[in-house]
Amino acid sequence: xKAQKCLSALLCTLVIAFLTIGQAAAVPGTSQMEEAxxxxxxxxxxxxxxxxxxxKIKDGSVYTRWKFSGPVEVTLSSAEEICGIYIIxxxxxxxxxxxxxxSSKQYGAYGFLHEYARPDTPSQTLTLQLDGEDQxxxxxxxxxxxxxxxxxxxWNPPYDNxxxxxxxxxxxxxxxxxxxxxxxxxxxxxxKVQVAYLTNHWxxx
Numbered sequence: 546x547k548a549q550k551c552l553s554a555l556l557c558t559l560v561i562a563f564l565t566i567g568q569a570a571a572v573p574g575t576s577q578m579e580e581a582x583x584x585x586x587x588x589x590x591x592x593x594x595x596x597x598x599x600x601k602i603k604d605g606s607v608y609t610r611w612k613f614s615g616p617v618e619v620t621l622s623s624a625e626e627i628c629g630i631y632i633i634x635x636x637x638x639x640x641x642x643x644x645x646x647x648s649s650k651q652y653g654a655y656g657f658l659h660e661y662a663r664p665d666t667p668s669q670t671l672t673l674q675l676d677g678e679d680q681x682x683x684x685x686x687x688x689x690x691x692x693x694x695x696x697x698x699x700w701n702p703p704y705d706n707x708x709x710x711x712x713x714x715x716x717x718x719x720x721x722x723x724x725x726x727x728x729x730x731x732x733x734x735x736x737k738v739q740v741a742y743l744t745n746h747w748x749x750x
Contacts, residue, residue: 581628581691588623588687607683610635615676621687626667631686631697632660636747639677645670658747659698707739715744 590599594617601609621627630643637656642649645664652662664671667690686697693699709730713719719727719740731738 578692581693582625582689583694584623584625584627584687584689585685587625588621588627590619590621590685592617592619594619602682602685605684605686607633607635610681610683612679612681613675614678615639615641615680617675619673619675619685621671621673621685623669623687625689626669627664627671627687628667628690629661629663629688629693630671630673631684631688631693632662632682633684634658634660635681635683636679638680639675641676642674644672644674655700655702657700659700661693661697661699704737704739706737708736709738711738711740713740713742715742716746 585603585605588603590603592599594613596611596613597617597619598611601611621630632638635658637658638653638660640651640653642651643662643664644650645666645668647668648665650662650664652660688697709726711719711723711726713722727738727740730736
């Protein structure tokens with residue numbers, strides 16, 4: 546009887562220890578990257594371009610936009626170091642550059658409507674050198690170092706050689722009709738799955 550009580554006490558101790566370790570493992574450690582801070586409202590946007598409106602591209606609404614024809618420069622200045630910017634275009638952009646004290650990087654090569662761009666090293670001042678005729682920007686967000694919020698879309702260049710090509714009629718059909726296909730082949734099997742739309746929705750809002 547005494548042996549059974551000792552065994553029960555030992556098992557209880559092991560269970561408590563196991564649960565404690567499990568809870569400790571579930572708590573995010575200091576090594577995990579914190580979420581990036583949205584510095585947009587604290588960042589000054591300056592441009593000499595005619596009709597430039599910082600308010601329209603800082604308000605978080607795709608329905609207010611800034612239309613321009615390049616070449617144009619927009620300088621972003623923040624008291625905190627800027628580690629990345631997120632631009633939402635209304636139509637596919639022309640080639641543009643992100644310039645900092647340490648680097649000049651080219652963007653716009655793939656015509657992405659959502660572009661996340663970052664300098665090689667964090668900087669308090671960044672300059673966007675924009676080009677092209679009749680370009681339209683809906684929003685620009687400014688971020689510190691850290692993991693990006695879930696609503697920030699970081700698009701990847703198309704594959705040169707894909708394992709599977711999905712051809713939906715228009716945007717969101719890939720979720721409605723291929724909702725199980727993409728997670729299985731691209732997620733579980735790690736195959737290169739490419740989506741090609743038959744129509745676009747540029748500039749509809």
